[in-house]
Amino acid sequence: MDFTLTPEQQSFRDEVRGWLKNNVSESWVARLRQSSDVPRPEVYDLLRDWQRQMYEAGFVGLTWPKEYGGRSLTFMEEMILHEEMALAKAPPVLNILAIGMAGPTIIAYGTEEQKKRYPPKMLSCEEVWCQGYSEPNSGSDLASLSTRAVKDGEHYVVNGQKVWTSLAHVADWMMLLARTDADAPKHKGITYFLLDMHSPGVTVKPLRQLTGDAEFNEVYFDNVRVHESQILGGLNNGWAVGMTTLMYERLALGFGLQVRLRIALDGLVELARNTTKNGAPVTKDPVMRQKLAQLWIDTEVFKYTGARAITKLLKGELPGPEASAGKMMWVDGHQRVQDLAMEIEGSYSQLTKGSAWAVAEGLWQHTFLRSRANSIEGGTTEIQKNIIGERVLGLPKG
Numbered sequence: 125m126d127f128t129l130t131p132e133q134q135s136f137r138d139e140v141r142g143w144l145k146n147n148v149s150e151s152w153v154a155r156l157r158q159s160s161d162v163p164r165p166e167v168y169d170l171l172r173d174w175q176r177q178m179y180e181a182g183f184v185g186l187t188w189p190k191e192y193g194g195r196s197l198t199f200m201e202e203m204i205l206h207e208e209m210a211l212a213k214a215p216p217v218l219n220i221l222a223i224g225m226a227g228p229t230i231i232a233y234g235t236e237e238q239k240k241r242y243p244p245k246m247l248s249c250e251e252v253w254c255q256g257y258s259e260p261n262s263g264s265d266l267a268s269l270s271t272r273a274v275k276d277g278e279h280y281v282v283n284g285q286k287v288w289t290s291l292a293h294v295a296d297w298m299m300l301l302a303r304t305d306a307d308a309p310k311h312k313g314i315t316y317f318l319l320d321m322h323s324p325g326v327t328v329k330p331l332r333q334l335t336g337d338a339e340f341n342e343v344y345f346d347n348v349r350v351h352e353s354q355i356l357g358g359l360n361n362g363w364a365v366g367m368t369t370l371m372y373e374r375l376a377l378g379f380g381l382q383v384r385l386r387i388a389l390d391g392l393v394e395l396a397r398n399t400t401k402n403g404a405p406v407t408k409d410p411v412m413r414q415k416l417a418q419l420w421i422d423t424e425v426f427k428y429t430g431a432r433a434i435t436k437l438l439k440g441e442l443p444g445p446e447a448s449a450g451k452m453m454w455v456d457g458h459q460r461v462q463d464l465a466m467e468i469e470g471s472y473s474q475l476t477k478g479s480a481w482a483v484a485e486g487l488w489q490h491t492f493l494r495s496r497a498n499s500i501e502g503g504t505t506e507i508q509k510n511i512i513g514e515r516v517l518g519l520p521k522g
């Protein structure tokens with residue numbers, strides 16, 4: 125990939141840089157930064173406003189076609205935007221599942237009506253989306269899902285349960301995978317629906333996590349009626365459509381989380397600079413220096429691996445199984461950043477928010493605990509390894 129910017133790309137970079145400089149205000153971003161890589165409930169409203177501001181300035185959905193609310197730019201501009209956001213320590217947008225997954229999937233598979241209806245409100249954050257894939261007995265083996273959608277005139281009647289549904293408690297819409305043909309082989313009887321979360325019969329019950337936050341939920345469907353026009357990509361074609369969403373998810377993770385990793389690493393270096401051990405700054409300790417330098421190297425490698433995936437997209441190809449490598453690099457890098465933060469804090473790492481002696485008001489304790497979920501969400505590390513083994517290396521099926 126050629127990293128030399130064209131004059132147009134340079135002026136785009138200057139435009140983004142200037143805008144971020146004027147709009148990333150230190151006071152409230154300091155608060156948002158406490159939110160780690162995943163938005164915490166207490167900052168949802170701020171992030172909603174932040175996304176709207178970014179959208180109005182033209183910086184959300186850069187690669188989406190103009191007619192559906194985007195700017196029809198390339199992934200090169202998307203990469204520039206993410207790089208600048210990392211430098212400015214800008215917060216993430218709230219509607220991450222719509223921008224990273226639902227939107228690109230609707231643009232790829234939607235009818236003209238669906239493409240006009242949904243993407244613009246995703247970008248402006250007027251409508252928040254969640255992803256209804258996992259069920260109590262179907263996670264890694266997603267194709268075994270058992271939520272049913274049975275045809276009744278022009279509608280489908282949905283019954284069943286989803287679990288671990290992030291943002292469902294604030295979502296207006298769900299990407300729903302449901303079984304529409306119980307007799308077909310398991311991958312062939314699934315349909316992808318765009319489900320209105322405000323429909324009668326939808327119940328959302330928050331689940332509290334290790335961190336104490338309730339950022340995901342159980343979602344129950346009790347005779348929920350969905351019109352057939354809400355099917356995306358055709359009846360019983362949900363597996364192909366759903367997998368496209370997951371490819372975009374891993375790609376978006378690669379893009380967006382590269383920025384979050386960089387911001388987390390910068391924070392870690394700051395923590396090391398401000399911490400002394402045995403009378404000397406931690407940054408003077410040769411072992412700590414090695415660990416910090418290795419993390420910096422890995423963060424750069426992550427960035428360039430992302431750039432390789434972009435080269436593919438610039439050639440007009442869809443994101444492929446190699447996106448799994450980006451997901452794994454994020455997980456490994458981010459968990460090591462968090463582990464090292466605990467090591468740097470030493471015995472203070474035991475003190476959480478609420479203790480007068482907690483370092484940085486317990487921020488690192490929260491992000492450390494939250495980072496444990498990274499190797500599960502978006503497909504577990506073992507599953508990513510299976511994908512790489514089978515589909516990149518051509519090894520026999522596990």
Ligand SMILES: Cc1cc2nc3c(=O)[nH]c(=O)nc-3n(C[C@H](O)[C@H](O)[C@H](O)COP(=O)(O)OP(=O)(O)OC[C@H]3O[C@@H](n4cnc5c(N)ncnc54)[C@H](O)[C@@H]3O)c2cc1C
Pocket residue numbers: 254255256257258259260261262263264265287288289290291340497500501502503504505506507510522
């Ligand atoms: C913070 C968070 C947010 C999430 N948000 C969402 C969301 O918004 N929407 C959604 O639909 N889901 C969401 N999930 C669910 C997530 O996608 C699943 O948890 C994940 O896919 C694993 O499924 P499972 O929990 O059923 O575990 P299982 O599939 O039961 O896996 C258990 C263990 O077995 C291993 N394993 C399973 N199969 C294999 C295999 N073939 N080879 C080797 N090892 C294997 C797994 O790696 C894992 O270690 C979220 C999860 C988390 C933690």
